Amino acid sequence: MRWVAGLKVSVHAKLLAGFLIVTLFFIGMGVMSLQTIATMSSQGQLLDDAHERVHWSQEIQHALALQMNFTAMALLLRNEATVESILRENNRFSNTLARLEKAAQAEEIQLIQRIRAAQGEALTTVADIANLVRDGKIEDAMRLQLSKEYPIYLQIEGLVNQLVKHERDKMDRLRSSVAAANRKTLLLLASSAVVLILLALLLGFVISWSFILPVQEAHGFLGQVAKGNFAATISVPNRDEFGVLAERMNQMSRELHRLDESQRRGSEELKRLNEQLLRASKAKSEFLANMSHELRTPMNAILGFVEMLLDDIYGEIPPQFKEPLTDIQVNGKHLLNLINDVLDLSKIEAGRMELAVSEYSVQDIVDTLKASLHSLSREKGLEFVAVAQADIPLACGDGKRITQCLTNLAGNALKFTREGRVEVRVERQGDMLLYRVSDTGIGIPKDQIENVFAEFRQVDATITREFGGTGLGLSITKKFVEMHGGRIWVESEPGKGSTFFFEIPLRVDGGKPA
Amino acid sequence: MSGKTILYVEDNEFNLKIVRQLLSRTSYRLIEATDGEMGVATALSELPDLILMDIQLPKLSGLDATRTLRADPKTAAIPIIVITSFALSGDEQKAKDAGASAYLSKPYSPRELLQMIRKLVPEN
Numbered sequence: 001m002r003w004v005a006g007l008k009v010s011v012h013a014k015l016l017a018g019f020l021i022v023t024l025f026f027i028g029m030g031v032m033s034l035q036t037i038a039t040m041s042s043q044g045q046l047l048d049d050a051h052e053r054v055h056w057s058q059e060i061q062h063a064l065a066l067q068m069n070f071t072a073m074a075l076l077l078r079n080e081a082t083v084e085s086i087l088r089e090n091n092r093f094s095n096t097l098a099r100l101e102k103a104a105q106a107e108e109i110q111l112i113q114r115i116r117a118a119q120g121e122a123l124t125t126v127a128d129i130a131n132l133v134r135d136g137k138i139e140d141a142m143r144l145q146l147s148k149e150y151p152i153y154l155q156i157e158g159l160v161n162q163l164v165k166h167e168r169d170k171m172d173r174l175r176s177s178v179a180a181a182n183r184k185t186l187l188l189l190a191s192s193a194v195v196l197i198l199l200a201l202l203l204g205f206v207i208s209w210s211f212i213l214p215v216q217e218a219h220g221f222l223g224q225v226a227k228g229n230f231a232a233t234i235s236v237p238n239r240d241e242f243g244v245l246a247e248r249m250n251q252m253s254r255e256l257h258r259l260d261e262s263q264r265r266g267s268e269e270l271k272r273l274n275e276q277l278l279r280a281s282k283a284k285s286e287f288l289a290n291m292s293h294e295l296r297t298p299m300n301a302i303l304g305f306v307e308m309l310l311d312d313i314y315g316e317i318p319p320q321f322k323e324p325l326t327d328i329q330v331n332g333k334h335l336l337n338l339i340n341d342v343l344d345l346s347k348i349e350a351g352r353m354e355l356a357v358s359e360y361s362v363q364d365i366v367d368t369l370k371a372s373l374h375s376l377s378r379e380k381g382l383e384f385v386a387v388a389q390a391d392i393p394l395a396c397g398d399g400k401r402i403t404q405c406l407t408n409l410a411g412n413a414l415k416f417t418r419e420g421r422v423e424v425r426v427e428r429q430g431d432m433l434l435y436r437v438s439d440t441g442i443g444i445p446k447d448q449i450e451n452v453f454a455e456f457r458q459v460d461a462t463i464t465r466e467f468g469g470t471g472l473g474l475s476i477t478k479k480f481v482e483m484h485g486g487r488i489w490v491e492s493e494p495g496k497g498s499t500f501f502f503e504i505p506l507r508v509d510g511g512k513p514a
Numbered sequence: 515m516s517g518k519t520i521l522y523v524e525d526n527e528f529n530l531k532i533v534r535q536l537l538s539r540t541s542y543r544l545i546e547a548t549d550g551e552m553g554v555a556t557a558l559s560e561l562p563d564l565i566l567m568d569i570q571l572p573k574l575s576g577l578d579a580t581r582t583l584r585a586d587p588k589t590a591a592i593p594i595i596v597i598t599s600f601a602l603s604g605d606e607q608k609a610k611d612a613g614a615s616a617y618l619s620k621p622y623s624p625r626e627l628l629q630m631i632r633k634l635v636p637e638n
Contacts, residue, residue, distance in 0.1 A: 300621035301528035308624050313535060336621060356607060 005210040008239040014210070018203040025199060029192045036185040043178040049103070050171035056100050057164040060115075063093035064160055068153050071126055074133060075142055083130050090123055100163075108166060115159045122152040214242035221249060230257035285350035288342055295339050303332045341472035348479045355483055357508055360399030362392045362426050362433065368403050369410060369424065376414050383421035384414070392428045396507035401480045408473035409437040409500045417441035420497070428506060432486075435502050443494035452490060453478040477502070484508050517541035518563040518635050523553030523579065524597075525572055533566065536624045541637050550574025554582050557589050564635045566627075569598035569609070577612040584613035593634045597622065 004014065070086040094116075101112045125148050132141035214236040224232035232253055236246045306329045309317060317325070347353040366388045377384035406424065413422040420440025427434050444452060453474050481488045486504030520542050522533050530546055537544045545560055547553040550571040557565055565583070569576040576596060583589040596614035609617045616630055 296620050297526050297529065301526070301532060303621045304529070304532040304624050308532065308536060311625060313539060313624070 001206055001209045001213065002237045004206050005213065005237040005242075006239055011211065011240050011242070014207055014240065018207050021203060022196070022200045025192075025196050029189070029196060032192065033189060036189070039185075040178075040182065043174075043181065046174055047171070047178060050167070050174050053100060053103075054164070054167045054171055056096050057160065057167045060093055060096050060100070061157075061160050061164055063089050063096065064153070064156055067093060071129065071145065071149065074130065075138070075145060078133050078138070083133075086126055086130075090119070090126075093119065108163070111159060111163055111166070115156060115163065118152055118156045118159065122149060122156060125149040125152060210238065211242065214238050214246060218246065218249060221253075225253060225256065230260045282350055285346040288346035296336075299332065299336050299339065303329065303336070306332065341476060344476050345472055345479075348476070353479075353483070355398040355401060355480075355508070357396060357398055359394045359396050360402070362388045362395055365399060365403045365406060366424070366426060369406050372407060373410055373414060376411070377422065380414060380417070382414060382417055382419070384410075385421065386410070386424035388426040389428055392426070392433070393506070395433060396509050397484050397504065398480070402484070402504070405477040405480050405502065406435060406437070408477045409435075409502075412473060413437050413439035413441060413498070413500075417497070429503075431506050432503050433506050435504075436499060438497060438499035440497040443496055443498050444490065444492040445494050449490060449492060453488065517543050517637065519543045519545060519560060520564045520566065520631065520635075521545050521547065521553065521557055521560065521562040522566040523547045523550065523556075523571060523576065524566070524568040525549060525570075526568075529568075532624055533627070536628060540628070542631070548572075550576065550579040553579050557583055557592070558586065561588065562592065564631060565592055565594045567594050567596050567614070569596055577608060580609075580612040580614055595630060595634070
């Protein structure tokens with residue numbers, strides 16, 4: 001099998017060679033059969049000949065017997081016709097003997113010649129006897145016949161019998177040799193058939209297994225590759241198409257191995273870079289958190305001194321100083337809000353923001369909201385409504401952060417609305433609280449709705465100039481809502497207004513309402 | 515007449531100045547300390563009527579100083595207002611846990627601070 005596999009011959013040639021070998025053997029068997037048939041037919045011919053010769057020798061026997069008979073009859077009847085009969089039988093005897101002699105072997109020829117000589121002598125004696133009969137010397141004729149002719153005839157008869165036996169023996173020998181040859185041929189044919197079948201089976205087995213083995217190897221190899229073992233190799237003894245295929249598979253495996261290695265290295269590099277990035281991002285957030293703290297201390301001083309100036313702690317200030325001092329105060333507070341937002345966001349990003357979960361009243365949140373936004377809505381001449389459903393039980397969560405979220409949304413709504421109303425509604429829906437802030441403001445274009453909760457995003461830069469704001473409020477709100485296990489979304493139609501929704505669990509501790 | 519004594523523990527000169535000037539027009543007497551250890555020492559020696567404690571201080575943090583004073587029977591009853599620059603939910607709780615009587619986050623309004631002081635220790 002391995003030897004066949006290792007032959008540097010194509011699969012095509014191997015199959016052809018296998019079939020050709022079987023076919024040649026088959027043709028050989030056919031030729032052998034034809035030869036046997038020819039031999040048998042020639043042996044039949046020989047047998048026929050032998051048979052004929054036996055027949056002839058028997059005819060000679062017969063002619064001799066009749067000859068003897070007619071000689072005896074001639075002595076009794078003494079007529080010419082009987083003598084003629086003797087001669088006729090003698091002719092028959094001689095003719096048949098001549099036929100037999102034509103295809104005779106040496107020893108037979110010798111026998112035949114002896115018969116012929118004896119027959120010649122017998123014929124001479126018969127002629128003498130016939131002359132004696134014709135002369136009327138019957139007594140002499142009978143004596144001659146008894147003393148001379150009869151012994152010759154006995155001698156001839158013995159020779160003829162010998163000849164008959166000889167021919168018969170020859171025929172018997174021939175017959176048994178033909179039978180033996182037939183048996184031998186039959187045996188040869190049968191064993192050739194068996195050998196041919198075995199050879200066909202052997203060739204089929206060897207050639208097919210020389211194909212099956214590499215296919216099995218390939219099956220195992222591909223299984224390994226499919227499992228991700230790209231270092232696997234396939235080894236087959238074949239130097240035919242399967243050998244070429246196996247070499248291609250090894251090439252593929254090497255290439256896969258190489259790709260896998262480089263991909264692995266790439267992914268490790270990526271992981272390392274990612275860790276670096278995470279560390280850098282965390283460092284940045286911590287830096288921002290610290291910076292925000294450092295910024296607050298001077299802010300405290302600035303706002304403190306301004307407030308004390310405006311409160312006349314340093315004595316009454318001239319009226320023309322009031323406006324610039326108020327401007328300093330408003331801008332200082334705005335700057336403080338920015339710092340607060342940055343601080344919140346960087347704390348959230350650094351993973352250091354924690355919720356202070358306790359029980360709170362939704363109505364308190366709404367009241368705080370109304371108090372803090374009352375003056376802004378009045379300044380802008382907007383209708384501002386904030387209502388909580390009456391029967392909401394005590395909720396659980398970080399009330400301060402939820403107030404911050406609602407203030408961010410409602411503050412934005414007031415900022416982006418020039419006329420109309422801003423409405424805040426809170427309702428309970430099963431275990432959830434739904435906060436809804438709707439306005440009749442400028443709305444948000446459809447393609448920007450996705451972006452509104454991203455950090456430092458506003459719908460466009462001109463709006464920032466017109467309406468102010470850090471762009472951090474919405475992303476902070478979203479983070480706090482998510483920290484409460486809730487979700488936030490917006491529905492808006494540009495020019496008509498927007499509605500922001502957020503939904504948080506009534507109780508974030510998962511407990512039952514008190 | 516001798517006014518009530520207020521100890522302000524703070525390391526920032528301008529914030530000290532604000533409170534100094536804020537209280538200059540009142541009857542309160544201000545004493546100052548610029549780090550946590552000094553704050554604790556001054557409180558124990560002077561026994562003020564009220565302590566304003568910044569949360570971020572050199573040497574000893576405001577929270578630790580508050581805990582130390584609360585643990586000492588001489589100062590255990592003195593009201594302490596903790597002032598922090600972290601306007602975060604957790605800090606209020608930490609200040610309360612340390613024993614603060616009240617909590618004020620920076621930047622505070624001087625007006626509100628004065629109101630809070632007057633509520634805890636009326637001027638007279």
